[in-house]
Ligand SMILES: [Zn+2]
């Protein structure tokens with residue numbers, strides 16, 4: 073969109089020289105974003121790191137001015153640029169020729185959108201010095217990943233230019249194994265809280281939870297901006313919204329891939345990508361400083377089932393005029409070669425099901441709708457009935473059937489309650505829980521706690537999704553339990569049952585070659601995966617400085633020349649934990665307590681004290697949960713009672729008034745030390761003092 077964009081497309085890799093210094097990674101400021109990964113870090117650290125990051129924010133806001141004469145130049149230059157952009161955009165719109173559908177959606181919560189004709193006077197506000205620094209300094213495009221760059225999950229990226237903000241995806245992340253009782257984690261939206269007037273819209277690439285899961289939590293605090301996404305994704309988002317009754321009604325628009333949506337300074341176009349869920353899209357985001365291609369999650373399956381291949385032609389067309397930056401899926405960047413085609417996966421499935429004598433129980437993600445669709449087709453081929461169990465699985469299958477994505481003969485789907493009316497070899501059960509989640513259906517089946525499904529020798533269980541890093545141990549013990557029962561366990565590693573939804577290394581190269589971007593911003597993955605992706609780009613000739621590997625919350629900036637850099641500015645990106653329906657109320661203190669309980673258990677001390685004399689009455693009652701087995705530790709309990717008696721005598725010796733809080737905390741601290749000396753464990757100690 074800048075002048076440079078109108079030039080002939082050129083290969084950027086070799087030609088671009090840069091003198092910019094690469095910013096060193098800031099370890100201290102990254103503390104805020106990684107904190108809960110270290111259960112022992114203190115709350116104080118956490119606060120400090122937050123402050124330091126907001127401090128940087130303020131500093132960087134003041135840093136820019138370098139003389140008044142330049143300011144004026146800057147203004148004129150900016151104005152010219154604006155005009156150029158608008159003419160350009162108009163030309164582009166006319167250019168689109170046989171696919172001319174220019175859809176201009178009015179900006180709903182703000183007034184500085186570009187109209188379809190020329191320079192809209194509303195745009196001038198940002199050139200007015202009275203509007204503060206933003207107008208004086210050279211405007212930069214800011215890309216701020218709020219999540220998804222240090223994990224597979226909670227994807228959310230902010231694009232900010234002047235007073236316009238668009239957001240791509242709002243996902244959640246499943247907790248690590250040591251985050252007890254946390255349902256999931258969502259990105260931190262604090263940076264956006266006082267900028268809600270600037271948010272023009274949210275684009276959602278597809279219906280997986282790591283891309284839509286935080287919508288119910290964030291939309292209401294961000295002023296309920298409009299959402300643009302595919303039709304199927306829209307249905308999934310709306311279905312999930314049913315669980316959040318007090319949320320505002322979503323303004324959600326289904327797009328199709330020919331649309332062009334202009335929101336403030338951003339023009340967004342779409343392309344179809346193939347992934348493990350239908351209706352996935354990537355985005356071409358046109359900004360005043362250049363175009364960004366955002367792939368979402370994708371792979372290049374040339375023979376997908378029930379879906380079209382990733383639209384290479386369209387991507388090439390969108391990239392024709394030069395791409396400033398490619399933001400590309402890194403989930404499988406460390407895996408060589410190409411991903412397996414869904415067609416091959418289907419053959420594998422077919423094989424397993426044909427050979428199974430008993431019931432087949434397939435645990436998978438409810439969102440892998442492509443996979444679910446296969447199973448239904450194969451079930452019909454072998455005359456099996458399909459029973460679906462698990463809340464999210466049922467919901468997604470219902471949506472997919474309603475939208476015609478899963479087509480089944482009448483009678484193929486049966487209720488889980490009816491499975492015992494059919495022979496064992498006529499049933500396929502599809503359920504959630506391939507990750508070993510505590511309360512998911514597969515876990516209940518494995519533990520013989522399921523109301524209708526009971527395992528027998530000869531049954532087959534298929535784990536058909538890869539294990540989320542961090543869940544390996546749980547899944548392993550789940551599988552052990554099943555094998556002991558004589559159940560055949562098939563895991564994706566054994567049978568290629570799983571073809572990931574993500575591009576492997578050769579496919580990433582293909583994307584890089586089609587788009588031919590000046591910069592690569594690897595997204596969706598742990599730091600290691602992002603690095604691997606960066607290495608791949610360097611291998612293809614991209615200069616090191618043009619690979620921008622950021623941390624969550626780190627601001628990436630593009631100047632008017634389309635040159636990108638990682639800044640030192642960091643916005644809050646630490647975890648927000650969701651526990652049940654509470655958001656963010658489980659802080660690090662609560663989490664640390666849960667970790668302590670899980671590790672060393674709990675030890676409750678109940679003492680009755682005569683409020684008249686301050687003397688203890690009788691012996692202390694002791695309750696242990698997960699700390700020691702009381703029956704085998706009578707000696708320790710006896711000693712503990714003596715110890716408690718001693719502590720109380722000591723702490724109440726000085727007579728009235730007795731400071732009960734002091735007594736309580738003494739029991740906690742002294743008994744903690746005492747028990748640690750005896751057992752090398754640190755249970756949580758709960759002193760209860762009853763005055764009579
Ligand atoms: Zn996905």
Ligand SMILES: [Zn+2]
Nearest residue numbers: 280282369596
């Ligand atoms: Zn994803």
